[in-house]
Amino acid sequence: xxxxxxxxxxxxxxxxxxxxxxxxxxxxxxxxxxxxxxxxxxxxxxxxxxxxxxxxxxxxxxxxxxxxxxxxxxxxxxxxxxxxxxxxxxxxxxxxxxxxxxxxxxxxxxxxxxxxxxxxxxxxxxxxxxxxxxxxxxxxxxxxxxxxxxxxxxxx
Ligand code: COA
Numbered sequence: 001x002x003x004x005x006x007x008x009x010x011x012x013x014x015x016x017x018x019x020x021x022x023x024x025x026x027x028x029x030x031x032x033x034x035x036x037x038x039x040x041x042x043x044x045x046x047x048x049x050x051x052x053x054x055x056x057x058x059x060x061x062x063x064x065x066x067x068x069x070x071x072x073x074x075x076x077x078x079x080x081x082x083x084x085x086x087x088x089x090x091x092x093x094x095x096x097x098x099x100x101x102x103x104x105x106x107x108x109x110x111x112x113x114x115x116x117x118x119x120x121x122x123x124x125x126x127x128x129x130x131x132x133x134x135x136x137x138x139x140x141x142x143x144x145x146x147x148x149x150x151x152x153x154x155x156x
Contacts, residue, residue: 003087004028004115007036007073008129011043011151013054018127020088020117023059027115031057031086035068036074044132044156057146064151074109085112090119 001106010017010033024031035050045053049067059065069076073085085105087098104112119126131141135153142150 002084003030003032003080003082004084004086005032005034005073005077005080005082005156007034008087009038009041009043010050010054011041011045011128012050012145013057014028014126014128014131014145014149015143016088016119016123018057018146019120020086021058021061021064021121023117024086024115028057028063028084029146030063030065031061032065032067032080032082033138034073035066036071036073036076044128049152053146053149053152056148074103074105074106074112076104077112078109083112083137085114087114087116088117088119090124113115 004024004027006021008017013038019071020031021031021033033054035047035054051066051068054066058066077083077085087096087101098116105112126144132153135141140151145153
C-alpha cells in the first residue's frame with residue numbers, strides 16, 4: 001500500500017491546501033495530513049483546533065488521516081511506513097524554501113522522497129496568514145477556505 005504524508009502548519013487549512021490534497025489522494029492509497037511544527041511561526045489556532053478543522057474539511061476522503069507531530073516529519077514518515085512527503089508550490093518564491101526543506105529532510109533520511117504539486121493558478125495567491133489578515137480586516141474569506149473553517153474564522 002502506498003502512503004504519503006502531507007505536512008504543514010495548516011493555520012488554518014485553506015482551499016489551496018485542499019487542492020493539493022485532492023490531487024495527492026489520486027496518487028497514493030493513503031495520505032496523512034500532518035500538523036507539524038514550524039518553530040519560526042506564531043500560530044492563530046492550537047494544534048488540536050487545526051487537526052479538528054482538517055478532519056472536518058477532509059471527511060469526504062476515505063483514504064485521508066489527520067495527525068499532529070512535534071518532531072521531524074521524515075521521522076514521522078518512517079515510523080508510519082510512508083514513503084513520500086507531499087508539498088505544494090505556488091510560485092518561484094516557494095522554490096528556494098522548499099528546496100532547503102527537502103535538502104534538510106534528505107539529510108535526515110534520504111529514503112523518504114518528496115513530491116511537489118503546482119498550485120492551480122486561482123489558488124496560487126492563497127496563504128493562511130493572508131486569509132487571517134483579510135478576515136481581521138472584515139473581508140469575506142468564505143471562497144478561500146472550506147465552509148467549516150470560514151465559520152470558525154468568523155467566530156474568532
Ligand atoms: N495553498 C495555500 N497555502 C499554501 C499552499 C497552498 N497550496 N502551499 C503553501 N501555502 C502557504 C501556507 O498557507 C503557509 O502560509 P503562512 O506562512 O501564511 O501560514 C505557507 O505557505 C507555508 O506553510 P506550510 O506549507 O504550512 O509550511 P510551513 O512552512 O509553515 O511548515 C513544515 C513547514 C511544518 C512542513 C516544516 O516546518 C516541518 O516539516 N516541520 C517539522 C520539523 C521538520 O521536520 N523540519 C524539517 C527539517 S529542518
